[in-house]
Amino acid sequence: MTPEQREAFAARKAASVARNPEGRKRRMLRNFFNIGLEQYEEMHLAQAGVCAICGEPETAKRGDLVMDLSVDHDHSCCPDKGRSCGKCVRGLLCANCNKGLGAFRDDPERLMAAVAYLATHKSQA
Secondary structure, eight states: OOHHHHHHHHHHHHHHHHHOHHHHHHHHIIIIISOOHHHHHHHHHHTTTSOTTTOOOOOOEETTEEOOOEEEEOTTTOSSTTSOOSTTEEEEEOHHHHHHHHHTTTOHHHHHHHHHHHHHTOOOO
């Protein structure tokens, strides 16, 4: 693909997303998590629009827009590591909590060790 073709493709894609942002979200939810927009919205409503871990709304931004809560799923469940089967979706997380779980490799023992470490080294100030 030439630079001109790449630029034209990017412009067409941006125009398409601008015309139908919900369509892009629908496709991403279906392609990566095997859930529909309706299921995402039900989870969002059930969680009152906040992260299932910290209880805070999303604050991370992409450009000038606040991002949607991230779909969390059990990575050990699905053989196709790039996608979820949909049955292992656990909930919606803010970007920070989602990254935190990823950093701890979704391992409860690592997370508990981190909690113990923080409790042991809690500042008395």
